[in-house]
Amino acid sequence: MGCSLAVSDLLVKGDDDRTLLQVERLSLAKGEILGLRGPSGAGKSTLLYTLAGLVKPAAGSVLWDNNELTALNSKDRARFRQNSIGLIFQDAFLFEELSPRDNAALVSAFAPARERRTIREKADAALSMLGLGSSSTGDVSKLSGGERQRVSIARALSRQPSILLADEPTASLDRKTADRLIEDLLGSCRATETTAVIVSHDPYLLERTDRIITIEDGQMSSGGEA
C-alpha cells in the first residue's frame, strides 16, 4: 500500500544560493502514479531526490503520510529510504562483480538480520516477475541494457516499498525494451498500489501515468494538485 504525499512551499537552493526548485504545492494520493516532465536542467531530478530525502531543502515541507522528511536527520532519512522508498536511476548502477540476484537483494546487506531472508525472497520474486528468474545467478556483465534495468527495478522492489521514485528509467533503452520495461514497472506499481513519481521524457511512459506535471526553470507549471 502506497503513501500519500503533500509538498508545500518547497525551496531548494544550490551551493551558490541560486534557486534550483520552487514548489508551492504538490500532492499525491496513495497508489497514484505521477509523471514528471520538462526540459533538461529544469529541476525534475532535484524534485525527485528531494522527495527521496537526498537533497535537503532550504525551506518547505515534504510530508509522506505522517513523516515530515525535512524534519528528519540524515540517519532517519536513510532509514526512511531503506524502509519506504524504492529508487530507480537512468543508469542501472549495478555491482558488476555480484550476480543479478545479489544486486537485486543489495539492500539486505544493511537491513536488519531478521529481514534479510524476506528481502532475498522478494528480490527473487521480483526477478522472476520481470523475466530474469533463470539468469539470476549468472554474470551481470552479460545482461543486456534492458535486463540490467530490470535488475535495478527488482532491487527497488525487493523491500516492497510504498513509494517508487524513478529517474528516466527508459532513457538508455531501445523502444522495444523500454515498452516492455514500462509495462513491468507500471504493472508492478498498480498491482501493489505503490505511489510512484517517474521522471521521463518518454511520451509513451508519461501517457500511461495517472497524472503528468511539467517543471520548467525550477517551477512547476501545471498539475500540482491531485
Next chain:
Amino acid sequence: MLHSLENLWYSLSPLYQDLLFTLVLLLPTLVLGLYLTRSFSLRPLVQSLMLRYRWTNLVLILLIAVSVGLGVGLITQERGLRKGTAQATDKFDLVISAPGSEITMLLASVFLQPSDVALLDGETFNRIANDNRVDLAAPLAFGDSYNGAPIVGTITAFLEHLAGPLESGRLFEHEQEAVVGALVPLKTGEHFTPAHGFEDGAHDDHDHGSHGHGDHNDHAEEDEAGETDNIHHGFDYEVVGRMKPTGTPWDQAILVPVEGVWAVHGLSNGHAPSDRDRLGPPYHPEYFPGTPAIIVKSQQLWANYALRSDFTTAESMAFFPGEVLTRLYSVMGDIRQAMSLMAVITEVLVTAGVLTGLVMLTRLLGRRFALLKALGAPDRFVFALVWCYATTLILTGALTGFGLGYLTSKGLSALITEHTSILIDVAPGWAEVHLVAAFTSLTATLALLPAWLTIRRPALEDLRQN
C-alpha cells in the same frame, strides 16, 4: 593494582605473554571491526570492491607486503645469524693466542677465516697443557687448503671434542692421515695434495696443489705450464675418517695432525728426533714450531675465568669467543637499529602511499557508495564497508609480507650457510608476529580516515557523475 598486574604478567609463561601482547596489539583493530561490522553483511560487497580494481588492489597489497617483508626479513635474518654464530662458538670455551686482535683470532680459530697471526711457542703451550685446571689444550695450525677446504692441523682429542664420535672411519694415527668435515667432498681412502693458502684453484689429486703458511692468496702465481708454484709436492694426505655435521665452518674443513702441517712446511714436527713418529702432546719446546691458537677446555666454569686471567699476559692473550661475539653483536645491534629505522621509515612511507591510494580508490568507487546511501544504507554501513575493504587490503598485504620476509630470509640463510657452513636456522618468531600485528593495527586505525572522507562526500554529486 599496578603491582598485582605486574606480578600477574610475570607469572605468565613467555608463550602466554607473547600471545597476550599480540592480542593487545590487535585489540584496536578487533574492537573497531566488531563495532563497525555488527549487524551488517559486508563480505559480498568487500569481495566486489576487491575485484573491481583488482590490479590496483594487487599493487597496494604488494607495496604493503614488501615493506612488511623487509622488517620481517631483517628480524629473522639477524636472529638466525646470532643463533648460528653463537652455536659455532659452543665448543670453543677459551682461546689462547699470541697478543693481538681478539676479533681476528676469533675469525681465524672459530670461523676458519684466513688471517695473519703471530705464533705461541712450545713453552707457553706446555704451560697451558700441563695446567691442572685444563682438560683439553689443542693447538691449531692453519694455512693450507685443498679445493677451497681449509686444512687445520690439530690433535685427535679436539676432533672428539668438536664433533663427538666420527660418522665413519677412524681418527688419524699418522702424520699424513686426515679426517674430513661432514661437507668435504672427499671419500675415505682418497688421497689429496695440500696447497698453500686458500686458493680455490684446480688442485687435482696428486697433481696440483698450493703452498702456504698462515696467510692467504699470496703465492698463487701460475707458471707457464699452468701449475701453481705453491703446491706441497710430494706430500699426500689420505682420508681415514669423516666427522659428524656440526653446523659450523668446521664441516668444510679437513683436519690433520698438527705435526703434518708443520712437516709439510719443512719445520720440525714438535717432537725430538728420537720421538719423531709420535702424534699429539706432549711436545718438546725446542722442536715446537709454534701455534697461532690453542683451544682450551676445563671442566669448571670458574677455571676458565682463572685461566683467562692467568694467560692474559705480555706473551699471550686469552679470551672467551662467546664474549667477543657478544661485542660483535652489539655492533651488529647498532647496524640492526639503523636498518630497523630504515624499515620503519619505509613502512611509514608505504602506509602514507597506501592511504593516499585508498582515498583515490574510494573516490573512484564513489558512485557505488553513493548508490548504497541512496538505497538507504546508514553512514555506519558505508563507513564499515570502506574500512573493511581497506583493512582486507592491509591484512592481506601484511600476511603476504610476513611469508615473503620469512621465505626471503630462509633463502638468504641457505646462501650464507652454503658459503660459510654456519648453520643459519630461520624460524618464525614472536618479534615479527608483533611487528605485523602492530603494523596492521596502526594502518587499520589510519584507514578510518578514507572511510570518514567517504561518508562526508555528498551522495548526489557522485550519483550524478557519468
